[in-house]
Amino acid sequence: MPHCVIEYSRPLEAVVSPQTLMESVHQGAVSSELFDERAIKVRARPYEHYRVAVGAEQEMRFIHVTARILSGRSLEQKQWLSSILLKALEGIPLRNITITVEVVDMEREVYAKSIID
Secondary structure, X not given: OOEEEEEEEHHHHHOOOHHHHHHHHHHHHHHOOOOOHHHOEEEEXXXXXXXXXXXXOOOOEEXXXXXXXXXXXXXXXXXXXXXXXXXXXXXXXXXXXXXXXXXXXXXXXXXXXXXXX
């Protein structure tokens, strides 16, 4: 845990690779010291069709990270995670972009997991 899903505008790939985005988010989650590194999962999902920053001179690109974590963490821990993931992405030299991070609780009582070898 966590499951970090990176949603981003596909034109962003002209300046940064999905692998770089995933590595930045992964390292941010590691540096939060809230999770075992082996349990951190990161995925990236590009969007072809989107609309942000209406009225801007240039179409704004975006990155949005949803970090889904098991319930039980304090508000301060969630704020810390959100802030550190945002800083990790801000460390990538990008322009004309909006970056957002959301931390979402997954209820422990209804979360199921199976590892099949």
